[in-house]
Amino acid sequence: MASLEALQSDNPLLKSWTTPFELPSFESIATGHYRPAFDIALAEQQAEITAIAGSDDAPTFENTVAALERSGAALKRVGGVFFNLTGAHTNDALQAIEREMAPLLAKHRNSIFMNEALFRRVDMLHQSKDHLGLSAEQLRVLDRYHTIFVRAGARLEEGDKKRLSEIVERLATLGTQFSQNVLADEKAYQLVLETEEDLAGLPSFLREAAAQAAEDRGLSGKYVITLSRSSIEPFLQFSSRRDLREQAFKAWARRGEGGGTTDNKAIIAEMVRLRVARASLLGYETFADFKLADTMAKTPQAVLSLLQEVWTPARRRAMEERDDLQSQAQSRGDNIVIEPWDWRYYAEQVRIAKHNLDEAAIKPYFQLDRIIEAAFETARRLFDLYFEEIRDFPRYHPDIRAWKVTNSTGDFVGVFIGDYFARSSKRSGAWMSAFRSQEKLIGDVRPIIVNVMNFSKGGRGEPSLLSFDDARTLFHEFGHALHGLLSNVTYPLLAGTSVSTDFVELPSQLYEHWLSQPDILRRYATHYKTGEPLPEDLLARLMEARNFNQGFATVEYLASAFVDIDLHRLTDVDNFDAEAFERTSLDRIEMPREIIMRHRTPHFTHVFSGDGYSSGYYSYLWSEVLDADAFNAFEETGDAFNADTAARLKRYIYSAGNLRDPAEAYKAFRGRLPSPDALLVKRGLAAPVTSET
Structure with missing residues (x-):
């Protein structure tokens, strides 16, 4: 049996990387390196936790909370590489390791946050926090750790801790299988x-x-x-x-519900039962109550109130759109009734008729490379960031690209990686993640941030062309990336996107607004063959049609949010049937039959591939209330790049991580909290309010 030292020295995941900017040494990492690296990293953090919890010294912030923050460095490093690859470039061997590790990592987390001696030390500090002379950031870290321990079950009796541990480990296994099943259906x-x-x-x-x-x-x-x-x-x-x-x-x-080994309905039923049991053990009536207690929304009632406020005008608009589609079909002599697979087809024709706007005419002006440049230029004008492409660096796939990020004084900010194209080894969707997060606790650690997309490659020798929605997705995910790149905190727990789920979408959704700025489009929306800028009349029609089909888009999104929150408000789940429940939930809101949920339950990875957005899919709408109002702060100045407003935005939102309660962070930027009015106007579901003088 090899010694621990030998295993560490031979494993590239556990060695210092001498690559450019200390990027992960992807090309030297083999599948066989992951499991040994995980085992060593888990044992290393377990020893660190045992030492912290078993210390004879009286608890202090430094020997308990800061020590917790320093622990698990190797595990973060290994997990950062592994889980980015299982999402972006996986294979059967990686998926097997993922299934093995899911319950083991959940068990490890439980062993930390249910550790009675460790919690006792944190709790003692929390009770006397006002007398410890801590900085505002240290107080925030202590508060967050205390909350995490309590929500993980640290106060439960031993029998309940054991049961909760079993539930959390089982949920981790099920969530991993759910995600892999969806990917298998997509790949097949x-x-x-x-x-x-x-x-x-x-x-x-x-x-x-x-x-x-x-x-x-x-x-x-x-x-x-x-x-x-x-x-x-x-x-x-x-x-x-x-x-x-x-x-x-x-x-x-029908991804995830085709029968056979990749069918997710039984997994969903078990996950719902386990989530109800988890919430009950922790003293909550429903799982939604548990999840939302630590968010801006706080309660299911607050979520439902917002969803319903937007649903009524959105459904009304969607029905008007449906009638337009039916009329369009009849005018063509198509003797049909509009079905879900017809909506996009006839909507494109209605858009041409109403706005003289043809997607096929728009797309040649939206080259992927130029939209990447547009996102970078926007970041320069708002936040003083500069992007220099790195040509020679280790890659986990030939398609990925990387940029060195600096500011105008030449300070190194971080590394940004772009992984833009769809492939069978990548799960669907688009997301931001980190190979390394920013922190200052163990030195000035600069972040390595990645955006992952699923755009279609252009034909041989041709550029990849984006739809306007694709371009918006790129700006959205780059907004998340900036949240990670601009992070400026000391403690890892608070870094970057480590914020409430209904606040984390603010930086991303807000950033989408700058794609629509005419000066950005005039400069970067250029024809891939001629280089000519988007014609002014086409630009005007594009802006005029921004809210076209918005009833449809809002309804398909809201339907998923309603099903998610309804599902997690259940208490009686003994005979749960995902398909029947979905149908009942949609009937309750009178879902138009011509539209389906954006993410149907059997492939709703936001909600069932882990806990991330469970009871939280509403977060995009909650954050949109914030982002619509936040962009108004720029519009009120008459300048979408107003320097003072951008400086406040950077200080209180993009660079602040979780330094403040989300509501306080927003008020620090804007001076107040918003109402949904700006969101309804942004989506074209309400007329702008004008004042008369």
């Missing part, structure tokens, strides 16, 4: 198009992307539509083959 499906008849209605950019997808799957000369949103949504938008639209749409809608 492909709609192969072979004839010109199959391709009817598809514009050149979509044909080129489908040809590239086919080539990637060994089907050269054919065309493939996948279940990646950037592939299937434009197919549904442009394909005049209603039969193929229906076929692809149903496969998309």
Whole structure:
């Protein structure tokens, strides 16, 4: 058996990286390195926790809370690499390790936050916190740790702790399997198009992307539509083959519920039962009550109130949109009743008729590389950031790119990694993550932040072209990235995006606003062949149509948020049936039959692939209330890049991590909390309020 020292010295995950900017040494890491590295890192942190909890010295902030913050450095390092890859570039071997590690990591976390001696030390400090002479940041860290311990079950009796530990470990296993099942369904499906008849209605950019997808799957000369949103949504938008639209749409809608080994319905039922039991053990009536107690919203009632306030005008608008689609179909002589697989197709035609705006005419002006540059330029003008591409660095996939981030005085801010293209080894969606988070506790640690997307590659020799929605997604995720890059805190617990789920979407959703600034679009929306800027009349029509189909978009989102919160308000779940529950929840809000949830329950990874957004999918809307009002702060100055407003935004939102309670952070920036009015205006669901003089 190799010695501990030998295992550490031979394992690149546990060695110092001499790569540029100390990026992970991806090319030297083999699958066989992960499990030994996890085992060593877990043992190392366990020894650190035992030493902290068993200390004979009276508890102080330094020997207890700061020591906790310093512990687990190797585990953060190993986990940072491993879990980024299991999302962005996984395989069967990594997934097997992921299934093994999920309950072990949950057990390890339980062993820390249910440690009676350790909690006693934290609790003693918390009770005397006002007399310890701590800084505001130290007080925040102490408060957050105390809350984490209590919510993890530190105050429970031993029998209840044991039961809660079992629940949390089982939930970790189920969440991992749920996510892997969805990925397996997405990976398994492909709609192969072979004839010109199959391709009817598809514009050149979509044909080129489908040809590239086919080539990637060994089907050269054919065309493939996948279940990646950037592939299937434009197919549904442009394909005049209603039969193929229906076929692809149903496969998309039924991910995770096709029967067999990847069916998630039984997993959902068990997770719901376990979440109810978890909440009950911790003294909450429902799981939603438990999850929301530590958010801005605080209660399910507050969430439902916001959802309902937006639902009524959104549903009304969606029904008007439905009638427009039906009229459009009839005017073409299409004797049909609008179905969910028809919506995007006829909506595109209505948009052309109403706004003279054709997605196929817009897309050539939205090159991926140029929109990346637009996001960088916006960050320069708002936050004094500069991006220099790194050419020679270790990669986990040939497609990824990286940039060194500095400010105008040359100070190193961090590294930004972009992983933009869809592939079968990547889960669907778009997200931001960190290979390394910012902190100052163990030195000036600079962050390594990654954005992961699922855009379609352009055809051979052609650039990747984005829809306006794709471009908005890029700006959204880059807003998250800036939240990580600009982080300026001492303690890791508070760094970057480590904030409440209904506050974390503020920096990302707010950043989307700058994509629509005319001077950004005039400069960066340039035709991929001619280099000509977006014509002024097309720009005007694009801005005029920003809220086109917004009833549909709001309804499909809100439906998922309602189902999520309804599901987690349940107390009687003995015979839970996910499909029946989803139907009942949607019937309650009178869901239009022509629209489905943005994320149906069997593939709702936000909610069931871990606890992240469980009872929390509403967070995008809650944050949108904030972001609509926050952008008004710039508009009120007459300058979308107003330097004073941007400085406040950076200080209190983008760089502040979790230094303050979210409501206090927002008030520090804006001077008050917002109402939903600005959100309704932003989505075009209410008219702007004007004042008469």
